[in-house]
Amino acid sequence: MDFFTVPTLSFGVLYCFFVIAHDRRRILHFHVTKHPTSNWVSQQLREAFPYDSASRHPIFDRDATFNAEVVETAKAVGVKPIRTSFKSPWQNGVAERFVGSCRRDLLDHVLVLNERHLKRLISEYVRYYHEDRTHLGLYKQTPAGRETASDKTPSTNVISMPRLGGLHHRYGLVA
Numbered sequence: 001m002d003f004f005t006v007p008t009l010s011f012g013v014l015y016c017f018f019v020i021a022h023d024r025r026r027i028l029h030f031h032v033t034k035h036p037t038s039n040w041v042s043q044q045l046r047e048a049f050p051y052d053s054a055s056r057h058p059i060f061d062r063d064a065t066f067n068a069e070v071v072e073t074a075k076a077v078g079v080k081p082i083r084t085s086f087k088s089p090w091q092n093g094v095a096e097r098f099v100g101s102c103r104r105d106l107l108d109h110v111l112v113l114n115e116r117h118l119k120r121l122i123s124e125y126v127r128y129y130h131e132d133r134t135h136l137g138l139y140k141q142t143p144a145g146r147e148t149a150s151d152k153t154p155s156t157n158v159i160s161m162p163r164l165g166g167l168h169h170r171y172g173l174v175a
Contacts, residue, residue, distance in 0.1 A: 001048075001060050002095040003036060004102070006118055009111045014118050017041065019048045019058070022094050024143045025135055027126045032119045036065050042073035049077045057082050059092045101129070109167055128163045132170045149173040 001019045008014060018030040029048035033040055045058075058074060060066045061084045074081040084091035106125045112118045130144045151173050161170045 001045075001058055002092060002099065003063060003065070004099045006107060006112050008118075009113050014112065014115060016118065016122060017044055018095070018098065019044075020095055020098050024145075025094060025098070025138065026130060026143045027098070030122055030126060032115050032122065034115060038065055038067050038069040041065055041070050045070065045073050045077060049079070059084060059095070061089070061092060062086055098129075101133070105133070105168065106164055124164055128168065132163055132168070151175065 001017070003015050003017050006014045006016060012034070014032055014034060015036045016030060016032050017036065019028040020026065021028055029044065031044050031047075058079055059082045060070075066083075071081055089096050102122070102125055105128075106121060110121065112121065131142060131146060134140045134142055149172055153175065156173050156175055159172050159174055161172060162168075163170055
């Protein structure tokens with residue numbers, strides 16, 4: 001789990017919190033706020049891991065927001081949190097790569113208006129990330145496990161399906 005900041009059109013800063021599963025790089029939960037507090041993060045943990053569905057070892061950095069209250073909440077939902085070392089973002093590389101991908105694929109190309117707009121954009125990006133975006137670490141598969149199209153008949157046409165408002169495309173085959 002981690003945070004990343006997003007500047008807005010009015011020069012404000014929004015914080016996007018997310019929880020990512022390391023096995024298939026699935027985004028389990030995300031939310032956006034102007035003011036992240038430990039109470040807010042604790043609530044996000046409860047929403048991310050309802051009904052004893054928590055992973056065994058969530059990894060988070062030494063951000064001041066991840067204080068003792070958040071650690072206690074994590075333990076209360078049945079997990080043993082692991083903290084990265086001081087100034088060591090590579091120790092949570094899967095989360096850092098998601099932040100980089102989100103910035104390169106989406107946030108570097110749009111101006112965010114407000115919280116609601118960012119939440120809609122991130123929601124669309126998570127759908128794209130799960131269903132369309134392939135990952136080298138998953139042997140060029142998607143986190144959702146989309147099947148590769150392999151119909152090679154002469155009458156097959158390639159169609160383009162725009163994603164993220166046309167920033168990216170997914171291509172499919174139709175007979």
